[in-house]
Amino acid sequence: MKQAVIRLATGRPRLVYSAILAATLVTAALMLRIDIDTDPENMLSADQPDRVFHNHVEEQFTLHDALVVGVVNSSHPEGIYNMRSLAAIHSLSSAILQLDGVIGPDLMSLAVSDNITQEGPGTIRFEWLMRDAPANESQALEIQAAVERLPLLLDTLVSGDGKAAAIYVPIASKDLSYPLSLEIRALADALDAEDDFHITGLPVAEDTFGHDMFVQMGISAPLAGLMIFILMLYFFRSVPLVVAPMLVAMATVIISMGLLIGLGFTVHIMSSMIPIFLMPIAVVDSVHIMSEFADRYRPKDDAKAVLAEVVEHLFTPMLFTSLTSAVGFLSLLLTPIPPVQIFGVFVALGILLAFGLTIVLIPAYVVRMRPASLQKLAARTDTPRPETPLARALRQVGSFAIHRGKLVASLAVLVVAVSVAGIYQIQINDNPMRWFKANHPIRVADAVLNEHFAGTYDAFVVLTHQDSTALPEFRQASTAMLDDIAEPHRTTVAQFIDADATEIGSYYGNLIAAVDDAMFDAADTATQDALASLLELAEASQLAAKYFQRPEVLREIENLQQVLVESGEVGKTNALPDVVKVVNRELRGGADSEYRIPNTELAVAQTLLQYQSSHRPQDLWHMVTPDYTATAIWLQLRSGDNQDMTRVIEALDRHLAAQPLPAGLQLQWAGKTYINVVWQDAMVNGMLMSLLGAFAAVFLMMTALFRSLRLGLLAMVPLSITILGVYGIIGWIGKDYDMPIAVLSSLTLGLSVDFAIHFIERTRALLRGTGSFESALTQVFEEPARAIARNAIVIAIGFTPLFFAPLIPYITVGAFMAAIMALSGVTTLILLPALMALAGPWLFPDLRKRGVFDAPPAAAPATGLKEIST
Amino acid sequence: MRAVLTLCALLVLVADGANAEPLTDADEIVARANLASYYAGADGRSEVRMIISDAQGRQQRRQFTVLRRNVEAGGDQQFLVVFSQPSDVRNTTFLVHKHVDGDDDRWLYLPGLDLVKRISAGDKRTSFVGAHYFYEDVSGRRPADDSHELLETTDEHYVLRHIPLDRQTVEFSSYVTWIDRETLLPMKIEYTNPAGKLYRRVEVLEVADFDGHPTVTISRVSDLLGGGQTDMQFRYIKYDTGLPEQVFTERSLRNPPRDWLQRPRSGT
Secondary structure (H helix, E strand, O other): OHHHHHHHHHHOHHHHHHHHHHHHHHHHHHHHHOOEOOOHHHHOOOOOHHHHHHHHHHHHOOOOOEEEEEEEOOOOOOOOOOHHHHHHHHHHHHHHHOOOOEOHHHOEOHHHOEEEEEOOOOEEEEEEOOOOOOOOHHHHHHHHHHHOOOOOOEOOOEOOOOOEEEEEEEEOOHHHHHHHHHHHHHHHHHOOOOOEEEEEOHHHHHHHHHHHHHHHHHHHHHHHHHHHHHHHHHHHOOHHHHHHHHHHHHHHHHHHHHHHHHOOOOEOOOHHHHHHHHHHHHHHHHHHHHHHHHHHOOOOOOHHHHHHHHHHHHHHHHHHHHHHHHHHHHHHHHOOOHHHHHHHHHHHHHHHHHHHHHHHHHHHHHHHOOHHHHHHHHHHHHOOOOOOHHHHHHHHHHHHHHHOHHHHHHHHHHHHHHHHHHHOOOOEOOOHHHHEOOOOHHHHHHHHHHHHOOOOEEEEEEEEEOOOOHHHHHHHHHHHHHHHOOOOHHHHHHHHHOOOOOOHHHHHHHHHHHHHHHHHHOOOHHHHHHHHHHHHHHHHHHHHHOHHHOHHHHHHHHHHHHHHHHOOOEEEEEOHHHHHHHHHHHHOOOOHHHOOOOOOHHHHHHHHHHHHOOOOHHHHHHOEOOOOOEEEEEEEEOOOOHHHHHHHHHHHHHHHHHOOOOOOEEEEEEOHHHHHHHHHHHHHHHHHHHHHHHHHHHHHHHHHHHOOHHHHHHHHHHHHHHHHHHHHHHHHHOOOEOHHHHHHHHHHHHHHHHHHHHHHHHHHHHHHHHOOHHHHHHHHOOHHHHHHHHHHHHHHHHOHHHHHOOEHHHHHHHHHHHHHHHHHHHHHHHHHHHHHHHHHHHHOHHHHHOOOOOOOOOOOOHHHHHHHHO | OHHHHHHHHHHHHHHHHOOOOOOOOHHHHHHHHHHHHHOOOOEEEEEEEEEEEOOOOOEEEEEEEEEEEEOOOOOOEEEEEEEEEOHHHOOOEEEEEEOOOOOOEEEEEEOOOOEEEEEEEOOOOOEOOOOOOEHHHHHOOOHHHEEEEEEEEOOOEEEEEEEEOOHHHOOOOEEEEEEEOOOOOEEEEEEEOOOOOEEEEEEEEEEEEEOOEEEEEEEEEEEOOOOOEEEEEEEEEEEOOOOOHHHHOOHHHHOOOHHHHOOOOOOO
16 A cells, blocks of 8 residues: 555645645635634534523623723723813714724713613603713713712713723624724724723724734734744755755645635634644654655665655554654544534544655656756765764763663652643633734723723623413412403403413513403493402512512612622622612612612502603613623623632622522623633533543553553653643643643644654664663664654744744643653653653563673763763 | 684694695695694593504504593593503503693503602603504604604695604604695604614504594504514594593502493494
8 A cells, every 4th residue: 555655646646746836826816715703702602502502691681792892091080081181082983983893872982872761850851961062161070970979870971080081882793893993993093082992892802813813813923934944944954955854844724724714614713723723733743754765765776665765654653643643633523622623633634644645756757857966965865974063962862861860850850840840720711802913902991991981891690580380370369260250351361361471571571451341341240340359460470570669679689799799809899789779869869878679579669750851762672681680791801811700600609608699590601701600610620531531542642552561651752751741831820721732732732742652662662673772772862862852843943933923822732842842852862762761661671681781771971961961 | 722723623623624725834735734633522531442562463462441531632641541451461551640730640550560750751762662652642742742744745645744842852864744634644654863874664554434524444664674563453432421530640650540430332
């Protein structure tokens, strides 16, 4: 099979070229269908219960994603309460209302807020808070006085210190956030104002991230490619030798991404990183072939025959390194997060594709090389290589490792211990806002606004009341009353009693209307009386069903609001009791002592009827459903960090454990900040599963490859230490464990096992060949060790362009990629030989019998140790 | 002024019977439409059922009785609005003295809070108890608040465009009405916002004759942007019942005039 492939590749190079070119062009064309997805909600599958509930809540309370526009004035003594600032807020609000995609009726701004005030004794006044921009400074101060009496506005629309105002801009669709933020920015810039304008909010952060990510994809991946190209050129000093791997890498990246897009998957932040992950991995295999071919090929040799030999020789280790890397990424399927799964599958696919492409494209490439180039390649390898610093250092490393096995092993144990201690300090946390650098306008806006306001991050505590017995009891009782009702009223009323009661408010409303009509039409007194009783019962049941209109329930909500604010992470909560209290206070004369919930549900109902007689009656339904069976407490958080959100949830949980909610009352969380916590939990647990799964699979594969359980275990050592080390570092430096960090574990597994495979395989071959541990290890630290070191350096440095990315996740991946390569390179090259020196006879029982380990390693040359330690 | 209004009222009566020559003066059409819609009879009573639906079709109902008395035709009026449903707002009462010149006087009684308040409203375009109707739709917008232009006279309708004289007090930039040529009732009103979008429609779905007055019995207002709507059904309508002036005093707030609120046995 292998030979057939080689024959095809070397015999029909043009066919191979055109087939790969065609595949690349077709898949490149598919990329035009790209669909970017930056919605973190999609980190959860569409049927995930928390996501389903979150969407249900958004619909139930007509909540929209919103941009937050902040207007800050730090120079004026009255803050934003001055003519010019308020005029700016006023005209900006009006201009925003004209933009397409803005849900006008739900826009929140001083310019479209209602006010309720006292106008002389016994008179209340309903009016717009700021219908027109103030005409003088005293009018501006009147607005201040009004806002300070409206708890729903204070610290939401104007900061407590008066220095900042906010406009909440609800939008029809999340993917309008970025374009709308640009339009609003342009509107703000055109204003004649001295204020600073900031635009933030999770939707705009996410959508802007999507935009930047798209740009980043076009810059980072090619830059990484260029970097790898330059590095390989430095190591191999041959353009043709280096061009071939680059072709493989390009074809791999384009075909994989083209397939992903062509198959209809969205490009999520995870999948946008696929090119960057595939680029270095794809290069590695072809470097092995080209390198070995260059070693073996001599002038006048038959290139085809040498190639066949090389491929024959490298096929199995390459297949295994590809398979193990692929398994590492496929293990991401165990993480229940769709974008992560897609990422894993397509990287795995890309790795196998790179392997296949290497096997056919490289031979085809070599036979198409001009004889002159081949000669040059051969001549280059003929001339003895100068002693490079790398070669010298590797020899010393090898010597040190095998002679100071115990020291190395003890150091390894120490590293493990320190790493484990670090892992215990890992902070699991994420916040899409932190995906931007600290000086990004969005981060700046976020910091400024959350410093002034109670918070721009949303979460909702949703309380739902379910009384499973009330309706059946009502139906039974009311059906019993039907006997005394004459036809046709009886049939009519019966229909309404049995009608669908999903909307309990509509159910009772319709029934009561029908009974009321029947009472007017009914001829006989018996029917009249029965209908009157039925009406009374229906009205009582209707009132009882309006659970969140009850004063004692509103006080319970007040209590929860207080617990939430006392958790320390919540800047403010907004809920139904706040509305009731404000209207109650103003109805009762405006004294602060009247800022309370009235004592009867009738009083609450009538208070709310007044609230609805405003310019914005629909605002009520953001807090309670029209049937009063569900209510939402809106939490404003100053931080979108998952940890902070989690602390709030825990604080509420502790309270609920001590003081359970009344029976029939159900409490659930929703909101973007909460959803981020949910998917992160799924991610952390999922990644652990993925890691364990991949670990087990790779271990089995290693055992099969080496046909030895002991060598299988040995092969797992470098990657285990690397994973522990990397996460130990994360713990110690206090970097939050976030989405990109989580994904790195599988990458580590896939890449660092490669080094171990090559090292063990080559060592074993040399042990068998030389029959001497000392000389085998000396030889391993020549070409094989150099190959490993070069690969580690190429990949590590190949990722450095990511350091210049404006988006933090890319920087994180770049930095940790380098760390992973360094760590796994070092552990492979130092710890493996040390362990072989210590436990050689146990590791290679077959070789022990042949006396390979009889001569103990000679004492370490003093210089070697010195040089390494300096 | 009074003479003009009386003349207008007279003209309404004339127009009622026959299909006269089409009117051509926009102001005159508006004045007569105002009379037809809000001033039928010397007084009147009606029971109103409002079904307020949001964009998701979730409903709230309100039921109330309106007693109305014209101080003078086309001029000042008095209204007493007493709620009967839902039961938690029962006997909530509004009293309005509508003034053609100057602000209306409004009072409110909330039985649950045992509270009588005077209401001073900044403008009349606030929701009427949570419905898509504005307070102004219920009591009538003053013809003098807009400039009127007759766009077209069709077989059935006078089509007029109205532009507010004071744009600051309203949320619309203009509205167009379709006024029935025979009854002079506005059958459809469409509002355009400052962004140039049609955003609100009021339409009459059913008209019936009561005591010789063509009367709207079902109307609907739709929020064309948000998607909700409110239906109003008017029933148990009677005109010229002889409602005395003392029904429309503050005394009626705490003590609803039961006799006058009673549903007439021969109505529909």
